[in-house]
Amino acid sequence: MRSFLLLRHVVAVVVAFSVCLSRAENYRLQPEIEVEAKHVTTLLVQVLQPNVPLLSPRHEIELSRLRVQLKHGAIKGESKSIRHRVLEALYGFETYKHGKVARYQKLYQNVSQRQRKILDRAVGYSDTLLGLEKLKAVNEDVCHEIVRVALAYYSINRQELDEFIQQEQAANRQPDHExxxxxxxxxxxxxxxxxxxxxxxxxxxxxxxxxxxxxxxxxxxxxxxxxxxxxxxxxxxxxxxxxxxxxxxxxxxxxxxxxxxxxxxxxxxxxxxxxxxxxxxxxxxxxxxxxxxxxxxxxxxxxxxxxxxxxxxxxxxxxxxxxxxxxxxxxxxxxxxxxxxxxxxxxxxxxxxxxxxxxxxxxxxxxxxxxxxxxxxxxxxxxxxxxxxxxxxxxxxxxxxxxxxxxxxxxxxxxxxxxxxxxxxxxxxxxxx
The missing domain is CATH 3.40.50.150 (Vaccinia Virus protein VP39)
Structure with a gap:
């Protein structure tokens, strides 16, 4: 499957290069060619970085607009900047394992030992909770991958996210796991x-x-x-x-x-x-x-x-x-x-x-x-x-x-x-x- 994806990316690169070379004569006169050349660079990077989405020229233009806004403060009428909202979302995904499932697991600790024994004999409740850890780990991997792709897409480095999470936790601001x-x-x-x-x-x-x-x-x-x-x-x-x-x-x-x-x-x-x-x-x-x-x-x-x-x-x-x-x-x-x-x-x-x-x-x-x-x-x-x-x-x-x-x-x-x-x-x- 990976070979198929690699081939797809390589073909896209070749096609994009052909377009750029065919217009090389007019390169300085046609600014849209700059977008195509930039797209070729992006495709080459993506060949070396699997699981990064391919971007068409119009997607590149929109991403450029978005990244400009990511550098600015809050838009008039909004309380938080786009960058802050993105970091808040990534804070939530990054800490998935501490979310709603973990809370339910913790609440079970309030049940008495006598009642737990009944639950375990009847339905194996404790085993169910232990089994949740493996399934929760699968979701956690997905959430971490969401974070990885988003950091690359928004051009936010990992250190900034880690510092943001530390600041939020120090201020006792909980992630939005809902x-x-x-x-x-x-x-x-x-x-x-x-x-x-x-x-x-x-x-x-x-x-x-x-x-x-x-x-x-x-x-x-x-x-x-x-x-x-x-x-x-x-x-x-x-x-x-x-x-x-x-x-x-x-x-x-x-x-x-x-x-x-x-x-x-x-x-x-x-x-x-x-x-x-x-x-x-x-x-x-x-x-x-x-x-x-x-x-x-x-x-x-x-x-x-x-x-x-x-x-x-x-x-x-x-x-x-x-x-x-x-x-x-x-x-x-x-x-x-x-x-x-x-x-x-x-x-x-x-x-x-x-x-x-x-x-x-x-x-x-x-x-x-x-x-x-x-x-x-x-x-x-x-x-x-x-x-x-x-x-x-x-x-x-x-x-x-x-x-x-x-x-x-x-x-x-x-x-x-x-x-x-x-x-x-x-x-x-x-x-x-």
Missing amino acids: SVSQALKLFVRDWAIEGHNERHATFPCIESYLKDNFESVGVNGGSSVEILVPGAGLGRLAHEIAGLNANEWSSFVNAAYHFLEANTIPDTVSMYPFLDIWSHLKSRDEMLRRISLPDVTVNTSQVLLVEGDFTRVFKKSPAKFDAIVTLFFIDTARNLMNYLETIKQLLKPGGLWINSGPLLYGTSAWVQLSLEEIIQVVEEMGFKFLNTDSDCGDITLEGYPIRGKEALYNFNSSSLSKYAYVAQHWVARKHPK
Whole structure:
């Protein structure tokens, strides 16, 4: 397998060199060639450093932008700099072994010796806890690899991370292991066979509408259509629709995505993402089961991840996108109006906004609109809601072409508890003028 990857990298280098040499005459007159030359250098480095994701020229440009921001302080309106948020995320991944599973193991020490003997005779509880150490070590290795790939990607040296961790621990600031746990479970939802049912509840309706309106959209198409998926998580929807552009704010999720970019071959990564789920189990095996990923080959050049706040990072790209697809996203807004205004600004005249998801606002949301109010506000802003197919669900409100369909958001298909929303699906077209 390693030989195959090496060959793939070498071929890419040869092709890139051919492009540069063929344009050598005009090198000084065409600044874009500099990007290609830089890409060749990156490819050569990656041949010598396996498991570092290949970067296309447009990925290189985005990475350069990101690294510039990593050198600056906090952006106006944000309490922490991008660099600080990345280091916080890596602090969480690096200390995985001290996280939620370790806490549950420690809590067992409160059980009396007499009660432990009963538990051991009946179900071998102590042996189960000991067995967790081996499985936890597998997850820890994955987390350490996420850190390694992220340090290289963001060009942050190991010493800086170690010093950051020491400072945080000295100040008694605990790592965010909950976000680490959620990132591992996102792998299941987006890139494992076990997540198929959850993806299938929402993806087909979105995909079919895009294909009906844009002929070149599709996984195998070299699409010239500009589609943005904000709040993309680990990016499966963006990859499925060849969305070209994905956006995510969480540094935990972004670090995990870069790890995915470095591990593109199916079933090459194994983990135990449910070790910290101790409730609602049919049997102990449910939390101990292994998940393999990705379930399909990941095309790293297909989607460009733009990191940062959706309402800020695209300010220099007005009227850029033919379609914006929001999946389980709009209710994450602190200020929903900022999201709506940004969607309008980024769409081309006549562009489509496709949405699917709940309206589960956070406790600190400034604006919390009902579905009916969202429709009225969006129409006031110059959008027209279009008819949608009955496959997308049942009409939610009489007189409006908005459809609701139950969608799981559970990550764990074997759990005795299920979390589901009646996801609201709509398609709205921005006024063509």
